[in-house]
Amino acid sequence: MITGSSRGLGRQIAEAALEAGHRVVATARNTDRLRDLVQSHGDRVLSVSLDVADPAAAQRAVERAVAQFGRLDVVVNNAGQADLGAIEDTPPESFAAQVSTNFWGVVHVTRAALPVMRRQGAGHLIQVSSLGARMGTPGLAAYQSAKAAVNVFSMSLAKEVGPLGLKVTIVEPGDMRTDILKPASMSVLPRSEPYEEVIGAFADRVLGNSGNQPGDPRRAAAAIVRAAQMSEPPERLILGSDALAYAQAAARELADSDAKWHDLSTSADFPAGSR
Numbered sequence: 001m002i003t004g005s006s007r008g009l010g011r012q013i014a015e016a017a018l019e020a021g022h023r024v025v026a027t028a029r030n031t032d033r034l035r036d037l038v039q040s041h042g043d044r045v046l047s048v049s050l051d052v053a054d055p056a057a058a059q060r061a062v063e064r065a066v067a068q069f070g071r072l073d074v075v076v077n078n079a080g081q082a083d084l085g086a087i088e089d090t091p092p093e094s095f096a097a098q099v100s101t102n103f104w105g106v107v108h109v110t111r112a113a114l115p116v117m118r119r120q121g122a123g124h125l126i127q128v129s130s131l132g133a134r135m136g137t138p139g140l141a142a143y144q145s146a147k148a149a150v151n152v153f154s155m156s157l158a159k160e161v162g163p164l165g166l167k168v169t170i171v172e173p174g175d176m177r178t179d180i181l182k183p184a185s186m187s188v189l190p191r192s193e194p195y196e197e198v199i200g201a202f203a204d205r206v207l208g209n210s211g212n213q214p215g216d217p218r219r220a221a222a223a224i225v226r227a228a229q230m231s232e233p234p235e236r237l238i239l240g241s242d243a244l245a246y247a248q249a250a251a252r253e254l255a256d257s258d259a260k261w262h263d264l265s266t267s268a269d270f271p272a273g274s275r
């Protein structure tokens with residue numbers, strides 16, 4: 001079962017899974033966009049309407065999946081959306097919508113799937129996050145903080161459900177050539193004067209990159225399907241060489257900062273031997 005299968009990475013995952021011979025519950029806000037998938041793959045595809053921000057719809061989607069195929073082996077929480085704007089320029093509605101899709105969507109679908117997977121004693125939750133969750137980029141605070149929440153939620157989840165036989169993989173892609181930077185997916189919020197320079201420069205660079213991203217969503221989807229077929233899948237899967245380089249730099253920066261402030265950090269302890 002894949003969320004956000006209408007286009008982009010989700011669509012590619014659905015196609016790759018079907019090509020590998022699996023049965024797929026393709027979900028989308030608008031199922032008209034799944035019609036061709038159903039036409040070409042017949043009863044190996046179940047198309048289900050799902051806005052991930054709606055917990056009741058997530059529940060219904062899981063019920064339909066189980067009613068049709070008898071079980072639920074893999075859930076890919078793929079649906080996501082970002083707006084671009086400074087924190088001060090982001091209206092609460094935009095902030096809430098991004099958290100709702102990127103974080104609450106994962107929570108709702110995961111919680112709907114868990115009882116089924118638990119009863120099966122098997123299941124794999126694949127959570128599509130973003131390498132940006134490790135970075136903190138100007139202009140993407142709402143999106144990246146929601147993705148960072150997905151990471152920590154999924155780390156806790158893995159520890160809770162690992163002993164029950166379930167697997168969790170956090171996928172952290174770099175820049176992929178999908179619709180994500182296009183107006184169909186991303187709103188660029190009006191910029192106030194103080195943020196013109198920092199956000200404007202970033203927006204020009206990022207949006208100017210649309211169509212030239214190094215990541216191929218088809219190959220990324222193939223990697224995700226391969227991970228789904230592993231008996232010992234990765235707990236974290238970075239996708240793309242750009243993402244790997246950013247991850248390594250972010251890890252080094254964090255380690256360096258922790259080392260630099262070592263003495264101030266440890267000064268917060270009671271003195272050794274005191275009660």
Ligand SMILES: NC(=O)c1ccc[n+]([C@@H]2O[C@H](COP(=O)([O-])OP(=O)(O)OC[C@H]3O[C@@H](n4cnc5c(N)ncnc54)[C@H](OP(=O)(O)O)[C@@H]3O)[C@@H](O)[C@H]2O)c1
Pocket residue numbers: 003004005006007008009010028029030050051052053077078079080081101105128129130131132172173174175176177178179180181185213
């Ligand atoms: N592309 C990148 O560079 C990149 C990098 C890191 C992480 N990611 C993550 O990869 C995932 C896929 O993104 P993409 O690159 O394929 O972007 P995309 O081409 O913009 O596709 C986004 C998909 O999410 C769906 N979606 C958005 N809000 C939804 C909601 N509330 N309920 C259900 N579906 C919803 C969209 O459906 P509609 O057609 O209905 O709008 C669409 O199918 C996202 O989680 C994204 O954050 C992407």
